[in-house]
Amino acid sequence: MTAYDPNNIFAKILRGELPAHRVYEDDRALAFLDIMPRAPGHTLVIPKNPARNILDIDADDLGYVATIAQRIARAQMQAFGADGITVQQFNESAGGQVVFHLHVHVIPRHDGVAMKP
Ligand code: 5GP
Numbered sequence: 001m002t003a004y005d006p007n008n009i010f011a012k013i014l015r016g017e018l019p020a021h022r023v024y025e026d027d028r029a030l031a032f033l034d035i036m037p038r039a040p041g042h043t044l045v046i047p048k049n050p051a052r053n054i055l056d057i058d059a060d061d062l063g064y065v066a067t068i069a070q071r072i073a074r075a076q077m078q079a080f081g082a083d084g085i086t087v088q089q090f091n092e093s094a095g096g097q098v099v100f101h102l103h104v105h106v107i108p109r110h111d112g113v114a115m116k117p
Pocket of ligand 1 (some may be wrong): 010018020021032033034035036037089090096097098099100103
């Protein structure tokens with residue numbers, strides 16, 4: 001597998017070199033709004049430790065990111081009056097990954113409303 005690239009977009013967001021609308025942050029994880037939301041409130045959760053994707057990440061960090069994704073999902077149900085939440089995570093180009101720092105998409109959903117492509 002290709003090595004982690006410390007100049008990927010999300011690494012730059014973590015270092016404060018690129019702006020992002022941050023919705024949650026602690027010493028291990030960051031959550032921020034997706035720049036091209038597939039539905040209002042579409043949020044990305046990332047670990048602070050470098051990890052290219054699920055094939056690369058330390059299991060403890062993966063568990064922590066999942067815990068924060070759950071916290072974001074529960075908050076979105078309230079904040080957006082959502083009927084459900086879509087959680088997605090892509091790995092390597094063949095798996096649909098575009099930015100190579102592990103991220104979990106957390107997307108509020110409403111009955112009868114399709115996600116944008
Ligand atoms: P994936 O790698 O999971 O296929 O998709 C990467 C996601 O990152 C996309 O949903 C895209 O809109 C989002 N994204 C790409 N560049 C930026 C950026 O500079 N800022 C933010 N907030 N999101 C981004």
